[in-house]
Amino acid sequence: MSKPAEQRTLRGRVAVVGIGETDYYRHGTSPDPEFKLALKAILAACKDAGLDPRDIDGFSSYSDDRNEASRLAAALGTHRLRTATMQWGGGGGGCCAAVANAAASIVAGLADCVVVFRALAQGQYGRFGQVGGIETISGEKAYLMPYGVLAPPQRFAMKVQRYMHEHGVSQGALRAIALASYHHAQLNPRAVMHGKPLDIAKYDASRWIVEPFHLYDCCMENDGAAALVVVAEERAREFRQKPVFVLGAAMGAGHRSGAVPHNAPTYASAGFNTVAPDLYRMAGLGPSDVGTVQAYENFTGGVVMALAEHGFFEPEQANDFLTLENLTAPSGRLPLNTSGGNLAECYMHGLELVLEAVRQVRGTSTNQAERNHAAMVIAGPMVTPVSNLLLGSEATL
Numbered sequence: 001m002s003k004p005a006e007q008r009t010l011r012g013r014v015a016v017v018g019i020g021e022t023d024y025y026r027h028g029t030s031p032d033p034e035f036k037l038a039l040k041a042i043l044a045a046c047k048d049a050g051l052d053p054r055d056i057d058g059f060s061s062y063s064d065d066r067n068e069a070s071r072l073a074a075a076l077g078t079h080r081l082r083t084a085t086m087q088w089g090g091g092g093g094g095c096c097a098a099v100a101n102a103a104a105s106i107v108a109g110l111a112d113c114v115v116v117f118r119a120l121a122q123g124q125y126g127r128f129g130q131v132g133g134i135e136t137i138s139g140e141k142a143y144l145m146p147y148g149v150l151a152p153p154q155r156f157a158m159k160v161q162r163y164m165h166e167h168g169v170s171q172g173a174l175r176a177i178a179l180a181s182y183h184h185a186q187l188n189p190r191a192v193m194h195g196k197p198l199d200i201a202k203y204d205a206s207r208w209i210v211e212p213f214h215l216y217d218c219c220m221e222n223d224g225a226a227a228l229v230v231v232a233e234e235r236a237r238e239f240r241q242k243p244v245f246v247l248g249a250a251m252g253a254g255h256r257s258g259a260v261p262h263n264a265p266t267y268a269s270a271g272f273n274t275v276a277p278d279l280y281r282m283a284g285l286g287p288s289d290v291g292t293v294q295a296y297e298n299f300t301g302g303v304v305m306a307l308a309e310h311g312f313f314e315p316e317q318a319n320d321f322l323t324l325e326n327l328t329a330p331s332g333r334l335p336l337n338t339s340g341g342n343l344a345e346c347y348m349h350g351l352e353l354v355l356e357a358v359r360q361v362r363g364t365s366t367n368q369a370e371r372n373h374a375a376m377v378i379a380g381p382m383v384t385p386v387s388n389l390l391l392g393s394e395a396t397l
Contacts, residue, residue: 012397015243015244062094065086094387220342245391252387258384290375
């Protein structure tokens, strides 16, 4: 007999025991090809855990990562490959889902030790931020290309502009998110924007990309790789590092969210209206229990919507809640993107945000928050499907 939905859970069943990453580079400047970057990050995660990489038996990634599981397994010398999963959807909407898929594989008995990874070498394969594939215009592009809506900031700006108009959100709320990310990057030597501070005057003077996005509202484009190792709860204490447990994970989309001509019923949305309740239900937690949030900033406006949809404030309260003081560690009301995030640490399609959530729970972040037992990651607002993740210490179980 199948179990009721409330008994089918990832809560406390798996743990992250190792994290690793390469150096992060400006797009097109990595000295290594993409496959080598992936291997470097995976080996770093194994070293962090004290794990023999030959014991890996599964791989999980997203956004059509080009590094095939069988090739990775051969290069690492793994004893056997038991699972390989790829989350559908473009961009970083799947970075948390990739962790959930790894966890589900372990809970289902399909694997024992799964690596979640993402690697990018844009000098080798081309930039994600440039428009491509326009020789044949079909699907969503057929509704956008004739009007010159070509690049991601153009597409997403319309959703954000609508949201700001409907709820009275000011440019200052977007600016606070950018300032918080850059503030945290100044204490993080891994960050690409380390040593390059941002202040109000510099933000306001920066050029428009497309209203309401200034230059500093837009994520970077980078080369590099990041990885993490997931094992079953009963093995979690065998490894070198303090285990960080999956409390909850969710992925998906609302009704007709992928309607191609930009006419979804909830157009001005980050896409978490149905996904956030699933996350909290599995974790058994609410917004007030969350100590830090690592929120994917493709553009700052998506973060505003995503935080509201996760219940941290009502949309009309965004201007009061989203201030630099509230968003910075150690004692802010909700420390946000404490490694610098996609804006100022690195744009590794969001997987670097999961690594920072692990560091927060471990207590090893360069911008450690006072409340760190439960850390949230929000992936890829305004794409479809989206995903999210709650990680916690053993005390939260």
